[in-house]
Amino acid sequence: MGLGANASGNAIFTPSNPDVTVQTEVERAITSSSSSSSSSSSSKSAPPPNCCCQVEIHLLSNTLYSLDCNGHRKNTGGDEFYIRYEEHTLMIILTQAVALITDNLDGSYGLDFSTTPMHPHIFPPNNEDEDNDNDEKINRTITVYFEYTDNIGRLPPPLKENWSNGGYSHKCYTIDLPCHYNRPHIRAFVPPTPSVDLSTFDQVFAFGDSTFCQFLRQRPNKKGKYYFHSNLRIVGDKVRMGLNSETIDTLLESLMNDGIDEELSNECDQKKKALIIGSCLWDILSAHDNLQGSDFIDHRNACREFIHRLRQRYPSVCLIWKSPMAVHIHWVDQQRVIEHDRATATLFGIDRIKYMSASRSFFLYTLQTKLMEELQVPVLDLYEVSYDLIKLTERS
Numbered sequence: 001m002g003l004g005a006n007a008s009g010n011a012i013f014t015p016s017n018p019d020v021t022v023q024t025e026v027e028r029a030i031t032s033s034s035s036s037s038s039s040s041s042s043s044k045s046a047p048p049p050n051c052c053c054q055v056e057i058h059l060l061s062n063t064l065y066s067l068d069c070n071g072h073r074k075n076t077g078g079d080e081f082y083i084r085y086e087e088h089t090l091m092i093i094l095t096q097a098v099a100l101i102t103d104n105l106d107g108s109y110g111l112d113f114s115t116t117p118m119h120p121h122i123f124p125p126n127n128e129d130e131d132n133d134n135d136e137k138i139n140r141t142i143t144v145y146f147e148y149t150d151n152i153g154r155l156p157p158p159l160k161e162n163w164s165n166g167g168y169s170h171k172c173y174t175i176d177l178p179c180h181y182n183r184p185h186i187r188a189f190v191p192p193t194p195s196v197d198l199s200t201f202d203q204v205f206a207f208g209d210s211t212f213c214q215f216l217r218q219r220p221n222k223k224g225k226y227y228f229h230s231n232l233r234i235v236g237d238k239v240r241m242g243l244n245s246e247t248i249d250t251l252l253e254s255l256m257n258d259g260i261d262e263e264l265s266n267e268c269d270q271k272k273k274a275l276i277i278g279s280c281l282w283d284i285l286s287a288h289d290n291l292q293g294s295d296f297i298d299h300r301n302a303c304r305e306f307i308h309r310l311r312q313r314y315p316s317v318c319l320i321w322k323s324p325m326a327v328h329i330h331w332v333d334q335q336r337v338i339e340h341d342r343a344t345a346t347l348f349g350i351d352r353i354k355y356m357s358a359s360r361s362f363f364l365y366t367l368q369t370k371l372m373e374e375l376q377v378p379v380l381d382l383y384e385v386s387y388d389l390i391k392l393t394e395r396s
Helices: 021-036 041-045 210-216 248-265 281-285 297-313 334-339 342-348 358-375 383-388
Strands: 011-014 054-058 063-067 080-088 093-103 108-115 139-148 171-176 203-206 232-234 273-277 318-322
Touching (some): 203 248, 248 273, 297 318
Antiparallel strands (some): 080 093, 093 108
16 A cells, blocks of 8 residues: 555555445444344444544644545544554664554544664664665655544443444555655653562562463473563462452452462561452453443442452552553454354454454553552553554464
């Protein structure tokens, strides 16, 4: 995909013409529910989504405008993108940046470009004449992934129950920039300041889902399971549920059934102990969690109660909250999902990713970090790192 014919100055249109297949494919996913459920008159009468089929990017102001199927600027928000900027030669990446995106709710979006943890440095820009041989050796590209449109990514269960998929856009366009175009404003990636130093503890226990295992130790292999530090230990059964008012007791029982209860309760061994906890993926991916709605009030109340009960039971243990990590619907291998047999779809297939969106994970991240600040629980903040480093994760 290239620059649009009406590109001028530092404005970039991609794709060059509106991609109306976004509109048709999203409508097809939604209208499959009305055709399969004749009793649902509301789905038949619902207006078609106002899909983003093209974007207009202004590099000088780090602003993106969402355009509809006719190429007109939209005046409402709710579209989701993932945008990466790169400067590279044939052999190496010189500068790589990912945009953290702010929805201005009026059809425009602020792009906060940050270098990535693996490529944190910003090389001096090369804005010499196009005929300069050094300029020609550097390729500059912007890749735009269309993820969701018209607030579809924010919908909670069970609103997509009868949809054929999550209503995602799932389009990707890469633009080669002429060398006379200015690069966007880019800030250098700054690692999050640790709110707590885990090395100061004699024992650090962790209780959570599979992301906790991946965070603290190598994946299982023939040589065994190795923790990244000697004071770390995964405890309890691997969590396979979200944190809500119906699961608090089950989660606490799962933690205690590991035999860890006595170790955490023992205040006589003089060891400094910490317990890492958290909840996110199952809260946003479960297609059957009808408690939360779009505001996650039940989840917030459950987090508060969970912290309170752990503090009551283990008063000498330092509780640490692992923040939600970003999720990336554009990195899902859609072909493998579509071909997956329906018998396992609730775990690995279409139902498993219908509600997977960056907007839902970021909402939960914001909610949880504010709550933990109120409760004075230190947070291991992994959100921006996980947002930036999608290229290091395995497509599945």
